[in-house]
Amino acid sequence: MEMAEEGYARRMRHRLMAPVLRVALPLSLPLSLLALVIYVLCYQHPAQQHLLQPSEWDVAELQLNHTGEQGLRQDPRLHWQGGPALGRSFLHGPQLDNGQLSVQRDGIYRLHIQVTLTNCSSSVKNTVPRRAVLAVGICSPAVRSISLLRLNFHLSCTVSSQRLTYLAHGDTLCTNLTLPLLPSQNSDETFFGVQWVHP
Secondary structure, three states, X not given: OHHHHHHHHXXXXXXXXXXXXXXXXXXXXXXXXXXXXXXXXXXXXXXXXXHHOHHHOOXXXXXXXXXXXXXXXXXXXXOEEOOHXXXXXXXXXXEEEOOEEEOOOOEEEEEEEEEEXXXXXXXXXXXXXXXXXXXXXXXXXXXXXXXXEEEEOOOOOEEEEEEEXXXXXXXXXXXXXXXXXXXXXXXXXXXXXXXXXXX
């Protein structure tokens, strides 16, 4: 009797599932093709591939170029250097023009900077001049000259900041530090960089 009941139950499941399978199986192939097309369009489109490959982003991480600096600084501009021989410093896209960073591609960039002063102590009064300022701006071409960051040291020995900003091909960024202050030559304390994030 149990065998007859199992056979009956099996036939009933088959009868209930047959209409579902008749509808689902013919739809599974078109749905699979639709999923494949969506994947190719969304994830493999050439424009998307370009945005997803960080190796093609313009990026620079620079260290202070302290060669030739002896005693008091005569130029308020800080001069930078970059390259694999310097360790954690690199240039991919942007270029250096007389120690200043020059952008080679239009777009929105994340700019970051940190500068630490030498012979400075936050705990000792009067070691940081009240008007000590670090300024970052577009200095060339002259028609696009504009200040991007202006950081006051107040009573601190270090300033750091970052921001998003639009930069155009040929824009040269200058970093100016109040004279006669000297920036630390330690690459962990003084650095500057940009990263392209969007066209």
